[in-house]
Amino acid sequence: MGSTILLAASGLTPVTADSPNAERIEDLYWVLCAIAGLVLLSVAVPLVLFVFRYRSRGRDRTIEGPQIHGATRLELAWTLVPIGLLVIALAFTFYKLPGITLEAQAGERELEIRVEGRQFYWQYEYPNGAIAIDKLRAPANTLVKLVITAPDSDVQHSYWVPGLGGKFDAIPGETNDTSFKAKVGVYKGQCAEFCGTQHAAMLAEIEVIPVDEFDSWLEQEAEAQEAGDSDLGEEEFLGACTKCHGPQGEGLVGPGLSSASVSDAENVAQIVRNGRGRMPAVGEEWDDRQMDALTSYLRKRFAEEGQSGG
Ligand code: HEC
Ligand SMILES: [Cu+2]
Structure with missing residues (x-):
C-alpha cells in the first residue's frame, strides 16, 4: 500500500506496532481513520461541487430558489448511513478492545x-x-x-x-x-x-x-x-539530575553543581529527599542503596572534573 507508506513517512500515522496489544490499537486506528476519511469525502466533495454547480451566476440576489419539500430516500440515507457507520465503528472497537490487555496463558511466565x-x-x-x-x-x-x-x-x-x-x-x-x-x-x-x-x-x-x-x-x-558497585548512581544522575542541572552538571533550570555543592553526602541526600526552593523532592522515597549510589557517584564525578579544571 503506497499511500500507507507515504502517510507513515509523513509522521501522520502511529509507529509500527510491535506488541499484540499495540497491533490491535493500530488496527482500530486504520478502521476509524477509513470511516472518518469516508465521511470527510462525502461531505467535502459535494460541498465543493455545489459551490460551483449552483452559484448565482449574476442572478439578482432577491430571486428565491426552488422550494423543495421532502426527499424521503435522501433523508433516510443520511440518517441510516451515519448510524450504520457508527455501529461498525462501535462493534469493531468492542471486538478489538479486550485484547488490549494481554493475559498470561496457563504456565506462561x-x-x-x-x-x-x-x-x-x-x-x-x-x-x-x-x-x-x-x-x-x-x-x-x-x-x-x-x-x-x-x-x-x-x-x-x-x-x-x-x-x-x-x-x-x-x-x-x-x-x-x-x-x-x-x-x-x-x-x-x-x-x-x-x-x-x-x-x-x-x-x-x-x-x-x-x-x-x-x-x-x-x-x-x-x-x-x-x-554498591553498579552504574545506578550514574543512571540516577543522568535521569533525575541532569535534566535541570545540565548534562555536565553545568546548570540549566537549576544551578550548576560543583565538587563543593555535592561533596557533603548528607546535605545532598537531604536536598534530594526533601527538595529545596524550586527543586522538587526528586528522590523522596529513595532508599539508602539508591541514595548512596548517587552521592558516591557525584563525589567521584565532580572530584575528577575539579582536577581537570572543568
Ligand atoms: C526540576 C529541576 C531539578 C531537578 C530534577 C534536580 N534539581 Fe537540584 N536544584 C534545582 C534548583 C532549582 C535548585 C536551586 C534550589 C534553591 O532554590 O535553592 C537546585 C539545587 C540543588 C543543590 C544545591 C546547589 C547549591 O549550590 O547549593 C544540589 C546539591 C542539587 N540541586 C542536587 C540535585 C541532584 C543530586 C539532583 C538529582 C537527584 C537534582 N538536584 C535534581 C532543580 C532541580
Ligand atoms: Cu512527566
Whole structure:
C-alpha cells in the first residue's frame, strides 16, 4: 500500500506496532481513520461541487430558489448511513478492545515491573528489587506487565511507548496496568502528560533483549546494586539530575553543581529527599542503596572534573 507508506513517512500515522496489544490499537486506528476519511469525502466533495454547480451566476440576489419539500430516500440515507457507520465503528472497537490487555496463558511466565513517573524521569523496579532509570530492559517474547504509578508527592505523568501499546496515566497514589510482549529491539517513548518545566526531557526507552541474556543481566544487576558497585548512581544522575542541572552538571533550570555543592553526602541526600526552593523532592522515597549510589557517584564525578579544571 503506497499511500500507507507515504502517510507513515509523513509522521501522520502511529509507529509500527510491535506488541499484540499495540497491533490491535493500530488496527482500530486504520478502521476509524477509513470511516472518518469516508465521511470527510462525502461531505467535502459535494460541498465543493455545489459551490460551483449552483452559484448565482449574476442572478439578482432577491430571486428565491426552488422550494423543495421532502426527499424521503435522501433523508433516510443520511440518517441510516451515519448510524450504520457508527455501529461498525462501535462493534469493531468492542471486538478489538479486550485484547488490549494481554493475559498470561496457563504456565506462561509473566514479569511484573513497577513504573513510577517522577519529575522528570521514569523509575523502574524489577521483582528482585533492582532499579533502573528512564531505560528499561525487558526479556523478548515474554509477557511483561507494567504497573504504572507516581509517588504521592509528585504530579501526574503518562507513560507512552507507542510501539508497545497505548498511553497509561501515572497518577499519584493510584496504579494502572498495561502489558507488552515484544521482539528484540529498542522502543522509544516519552511522558505524554505535561508535567512541568522539563516534561519534554522525560523520555523513556525499552530495550528488549533475549530472555537468557536478560535473566543473567537482571541477577547481576541486583547483586551489583546491593553491593554498591553498579552504574545506578550514574543512571540516577543522568535521569533525575541532569535534566535541570545540565548534562555536565553545568546548570540549566537549576544551578550548576560543583565538587563543593555535592561533596557533603548528607546535605545532598537531604536536598534530594526533601527538595529545596524550586527543586522538587526528586528522590523522596529513595532508599539508602539508591541514595548512596548517587552521592558516591557525584563525589567521584565532580572530584575528577575539579582536577581537570572543568
Ligand atoms: C526540576 C529541576 C531539578 C531537578 C530534577 C534536580 N534539581 Fe537540584 N536544584 C534545582 C534548583 C532549582 C535548585 C536551586 C534550589 C534553591 O532554590 O535553592 C537546585 C539545587 C540543588 C543543590 C544545591 C546547589 C547549591 O549550590 O547549593 C544540589 C546539591 C542539587 N540541586 C542536587 C540535585 C541532584 C543530586 C539532583 C538529582 C537527584 C537534582 N538536584 C535534581 C532543580 C532541580
Ligand atoms: Cu512527566
